[in-house]
Amino acid sequence: MFPSARLLWDDTGVKNLALTGGIASGKSFAADEMVRLCARAVRFDSDVSVRELLRGDRSVIEQIGEKFGPACIAADGQGVDRGGLRARVFGDAAARRDLERLLHPKVREECLEVQAKAAKLGAPLFLAEVPLLFEGGFDFGQDLNLVVAVSRETQLKRLSARDGFDTGLAASILAAQLPMERKVLLADVVFWNEGPRSVLTGQIERFLHTLLPHER
Numbered sequence: 001m002f003p004s005a006r007l008l009w010d011d012t013g014v015k016n017l018a019l020t021g022g023i024a025s026g027k028s029f030a031a032d033e034m035v036r037l038c039a040r041a042v043r044f045d046s047d048v049s050v051r052e053l054l055r056g057d058r059s060v061i062e063q064i065g066e067k068f069g070p071a072c073i074a075a076d077g078q079g080v081d082r083g084g085l086r087a088r089v090f091g092d093a094a095a096r097r098d099l100e101r102l103l104h105p106k107v108r109e110e111c112l113e114v115q116a117k118a119a120k121l122g123a124p125l126f127l128a129e130v131p132l133l134f135e136g137g138f139d140f141g142q143d144l145n146l147v148v149a150v151s152r153e154t155q156l157k158r159l160s161a162r163d164g165f166d167t168g169l170a171a172s173i174l175a176a177q178l179p180m181e182r183k184v185l186l187a188d189v190v191f192w193n194e195g196p197r198s199v200l201t202g203q204i205e206r207f208l209h210t211l212l213p214h215e216r
């Protein structure tokens, strides 16, 4: 059965959605729009979870210092220097996998906690943004995998406008991710974000209207 068929008929319980895409494809914008359009939705953002671990989890910070060196620790020693760590892991696949092994179980644990809270609250929707959903086999029993997709050209343009990364770094981050075409094939639902923001908003409005016709 097409996975969304059950969701469309079943009006009870929280609908669990995973949202992914490539770097700078528009995941955060799409998630912002989903929670704006569905006020009772509960959201979890893996990138925010990672940032909190890198800022405040003493054991994570110490292990990163030991594994990847002092250039990855902030000058005041209070957290991880994300720029330093980015430069370290996107040039070295083994280091990146090591970092993922340290962080991903913690991110998933937090995701499951927020998901349990959403169910307890009786939220209609739980939305988890997981950039490496397919690469990492991230599974929280989601009903649907949503992908926000753009062409590589647009992705690189938006990434460089937002973060100012040089082309070498941008290419190595993209090389660490499944190609967008693969993500699109693995998706249950694709949002195409090549056009203006209003076009993505329109796609999300229609999707939510179909999934949750009684929710505003």
Ligand SMILES: CC(C)(COP(=O)(O)OP(=O)(O)OC[C@H]1O[C@@H](n2cnc3c(N)ncnc32)[C@H](O)[C@@H]1O)[C@@H](O)C(=O)NCCC(=O)NCCS
Pocket (backbone or CB within 6 Å): 022, 023, 024, 046, 047, 050, 051, 082, 083, 085, 086, 089, 096, 099, 100, 103, 104, 107, 130, 131, 132, 173, 176, 177
């Ligand atoms: C390398 C780090 C320090 C860079 O931090 P920064 O603040 O610049 O980026 P941020 O965390 O906001 O991630 C931005 C985007 O980069 C891409 N990205 C991040 N980590 C990875 C990775 N391991 N592999 C491929 N792409 C990645 C994703 O598209 C993500 O949405 C940070 O991304 C990190 O610790 N990554 C490892 C943890 C991880 O795998 N995170 C992905 C979600 S679980």
Ligand SMILES: Nc1ncnc2c1ncn2[C@@H]1O[C@H](COP(=O)(O)OP(=O)(O)OP(=O)(O)O)[C@@H](O)[C@H]1O
Pocket (backbone or CB within 6 Å): 021, 022, 023, 024, 025, 026, 027, 028, 029, 030, 047, 131, 158, 159, 162, 193, 194, 195, 196, 197, 198, 200
């Ligand atoms: N349709 C659009 N038109 C123009 N700019 C856009 C559009 N959608 C998103 N952007 C811009 O592109 C950049 C990337 O979008 P966003 O941060 O939502 O992507 P992301 O997938 O969450 O990124 P990351 O992988 O780094 O977490 C941002 O600067 C955002 O404002």
